[in-house]
Amino acid sequence: MEDAMCFRADPNTSMAEKKRAGFLPDANIGVVPCIGLPSKLSLPDQTWKTIPSQSTGKQHCATAVHNGKLYCFGGIDVPLEPPLGMTVKASSNLKCFDGKSWVYVIERGMGLGSARSTAVIIKDTLYIFCGINEMRYLNSRNWIGMMGKSVLSYNLMTKFPTPQSPFNTLRTDASSVCITKKDALVLGGYIQQDKKPLQQIEATSIVERYDTDSNTWKKLRNMNIGRASCAAAVLNGKVFVFGGYMNINTTVDICEFMNLSDGHWTLLTKKVPHPLGETSACCLENHIVVYGAQMHLFNREEGSLFLFTPEIQRWKEIHKKHQNALNEAASVFILQ
Incomplete structure (x- = not known):
């Protein structure tokens, strides 16, 4: 095997280096759907457990x-x-x-x-x-x-x-x-x-x-894009808005944020990797956990769970191998 590299994760690695290396925070995320059973996602190993x-x-x-x-x-x-x-x-x-x-x-x-x-x-x-x-x-x-x-x-x-x-x-x-x-x-x-x-x-x-x-x-001031069933989270003096619907059949794939200091809205340059539809969000350190599911009556798609890092506008999917497919609206929050 040529051109291979290996490294050891240093516990003293800086936050900037961790962001570049793709580290996930050590936390438990609760995902609570409207009708189904709540679940817990443990980071960074990405293991699910039904509650x-x-x-x-x-x-x-x-x-x-x-x-x-x-x-x-x-x-x-x-x-x-x-x-x-x-x-x-x-x-x-x-x-x-x-x-x-x-x-x-x-x-x-x-x-x-x-x-x-x-x-x-x-x-x-x-x-x-x-x-x-x-x-x-x-x-x-x-x-x-x-x-x-x-x-x-x-x-x-x-x-x-x-x-x-x-x-x-x-x-x-x-x-x-x-x-x-x-x-x-x-x-x-x-x-x-x-x-x-x-x-x-x-x-x-x-x-x-x-x-x-x-x-x-x-x-x-109005947002740049009209949206319903979206999620909002506040981090570092900004209000971030994710997902939602323009109308009952069209999801919004462009996110935006408002500076609390002046009330000005700015579109993010990186779109959501997958349509989110009905969306919820919560803050985790310098990241935002975002969950979304499309809720069309006869065509519900499996939900997506992401970790968004505003500082570098990076989306990282963290929804892996859930034993019960997430295909409905749900709330996300950090379990204590």
Whole structure:
């Protein structure tokens, strides 16, 4: 064998050298699907383990991570062949997953339920943005949406729900992320009208900031590309946005980021290696873990899991030999 090289990994190898050599951080990643069983991916050996626990049990839940736990609110069960005029209400259950099992934080304790919404946790309070309270089946192509009109909030310590500000725009399938100790961004989604057929024709690029202290909204610069069901993560003073759909049939393969210092959006030069569709993300050291799955009704493709390094704009696939194919929407977070 000619021109071969070998080397020994020095424990004192610099971070820059590790990035060039393709090192993976030492961590456990939780992948929690809407319906299937949660799984754990151990890095850097890329081994999977199914966690024997119940599923969330609902589609289109809103999830947020706090103190190493994944909180899941709401969701909805949509029959494959509903009768005409059928009304389906969104759940108002709040559950918590600690990496081993699910625990009900509260059942039906927040009044109105919500589905196709998005969530963050700030100062021990869960905030639910956008989404629908219930849906009514109109015909084979349309559901009527009864839209959520105000922010839902629930204090995890006092277990007390509190009313919050109404939304500037009614939308579904938006994304959200904390940017300060009191502020959250709500990004993209599909703009809707109350008690009208739900639309998934064109995703919006609208970005709004919600101040939890003053209970007020402020419109920021739009993203370059409209997207729904995308993921957002904050790292090193930037908000990164990944994946999502332009419409129900078209995924977004170009990612972008916003500088928190000036609010300017910039497209990344390297596209996602595979279409992500419904996407979630979490930070891991100087990387971002990104998971996505295309959720077409009759053609679900196996999901993809990547490690993205913003500093060098590198994508590394870390989804290997999962014993159960990941082919649905899922949340990712770092297990403690």
